[in-house]
Amino acid sequence: MPELPEVETIVNGVKPYLINKKIIKCNVFTKKLRWNLQNDLAKKLINKKINKIERRAKYIIISGENFFLTIHLGMTGTLRVSNKKEKKEKHDHFILQLSSKYILKYNDPRKFGMIFFSEESPISSNKLFNNLGLEPLSKKFNAEYLYKISRNRNVAIKSFLMNSNIVVGIGNIYASESLFLAEIKPNKISKKLTKANCFALTNSIKKVLKNAIKKGGSTINDYITVDGKKGYFQYDFKVYGRTSLPCHICRNKILQIKINQRSSFYCKTCQK
Ligand SMILES: [Zn+2]
Structure with missing residues (x-):
C-alpha cells in the first residue's frame, strides 16, 4: 500500500510535467473505483x-482556477507520467492528456482508489478531510503536541500513531x-509516554x-517513465518484517506481536 513517502514522491515526481499545462482530453476507462466516478x-x-499539485495526508490534489481533482491511490494505485504514444496498459483506469507530449495515467489493479472533481478545495469542503490530524512533517507536529494529545489515552502508542485523527500518513x-x-516499545500505553519519549518519537517519525x-527520489523513474515497472519502494527496514532476525543494535531476535490486529515488530531489549 502506498504510504505517505510514496505519495509525496509521486507528487514531487509528476509536478514538473503538470504545472502550467492544460488538460486537453480526459479518458475514463472505468466508471467505478472505490466509489462511482462522477458522470461528467x-x-x-x-x-x-493546472497550477498546483499538493499532498494532504495520502490525498493528491491537482488544482487550477475553479477546479480541484482529488486522487487517492487506495491499496494498489499508481500515478505516472508517460509519453502520449504509449499504449494503454492493463488497469489504466483514468488518463489526462496534457498540452505537451505527456499524459498522466492512473493505474490500479485492485480499484480501491478514488478520483473526484470539485470546484472548491476538498480540504475545506469535503468531509473526508474534516477530521484529519496534523501532517507529521509540519512544525506543529512536535513533542508538546504529542504529549498533550496522548494524556488519558489508554491505547498502545503504535495504534495511536496510526490514527489519522491524531497525525496523518503513518502506516x-x-x-x-x-x-x-x-x-519505545509499540505496545507502550500512550498516556505513559514521557516528554522525553515524545521528543524522541516526533523526531524519529520525521527522520x-x-x-x-x-x-524515493532515486526510484522516481518507476513512476514517471514507461518502462512498465510498478510497485513501491524497497527499504532496508530495521524491524518491520524482520521477525526472528537479529536486531541491528543488540543482535537479539526481533519479536512479532499483534497490536489492534496489525503485525508489529520490535526489539524487547532496545525498546522500552
Ligand atoms: Zn535490540
Missing part, C-alpha cells in the same frame, strides 16, 4: 489549466520503524519519513 468528470476537466511500516528508532522520501 471528463467534461469538467477539459481545458483546465504500519513507519509506525514500527519510528518506534524502534525512538527506543524515518524524510529518509524514505529522499530514497
Whole structure:
C-alpha cells in the first residue's frame, strides 16, 4: 500500500510535467473505483489549466482556477507520467492528456482508489478531510503536541500513531520503524509516554519519513517513465518484517506481536 513517502514522491515526481499545462482530453476507462466516478468528470476537466499539485495526508490534489481533482491511490494505485504514444496498459483506469507530449495515467489493479472533481478545495469542503490530524512533517507536529494529545489515552502508542485523527500518513511500516528508532516499545500505553519519549518519537517519525522520501527520489523513474515497472519502494527496514532476525543494535531476535490486529515488530531489549 502506498504510504505517505510514496505519495509525496509521486507528487514531487509528476509536478514538473503538470504545472502550467492544460488538460486537453480526459479518458475514463472505468466508471467505478472505490466509489462511482462522477458522470461528467471528463467534461469538467477539459481545458483546465493546472497550477498546483499538493499532498494532504495520502490525498493528491491537482488544482487550477475553479477546479480541484482529488486522487487517492487506495491499496494498489499508481500515478505516472508517460509519453502520449504509449499504449494503454492493463488497469489504466483514468488518463489526462496534457498540452505537451505527456499524459498522466492512473493505474490500479485492485480499484480501491478514488478520483473526484470539485470546484472548491476538498480540504475545506469535503468531509473526508474534516477530521484529519496534523501532517507529521509540519512544525506543529512536535513533542508538546504529542504529549498533550496522548494524556488519558489508554491505547498502545503504535495504534495511536496510526490514527489519522491524531497525525496523518503513518502506516504500519513507519509506525514500527519510528518506534524502534525512538527506543519505545509499540505496545507502550500512550498516556505513559514521557516528554522525553515524545521528543524522541516526533523526531524519529520525521527522520524515518524524510529518509524514505529522499530514497524515493532515486526510484522516481518507476513512476514517471514507461518502462512498465510498478510497485513501491524497497527499504532496508530495521524491524518491520524482520521477525526472528537479529536486531541491528543488540543482535537479539526481533519479536512479532499483534497490536489492534496489525503485525508489529520490535526489539524487547532496545525498546522500552
Ligand atoms: Zn535490540
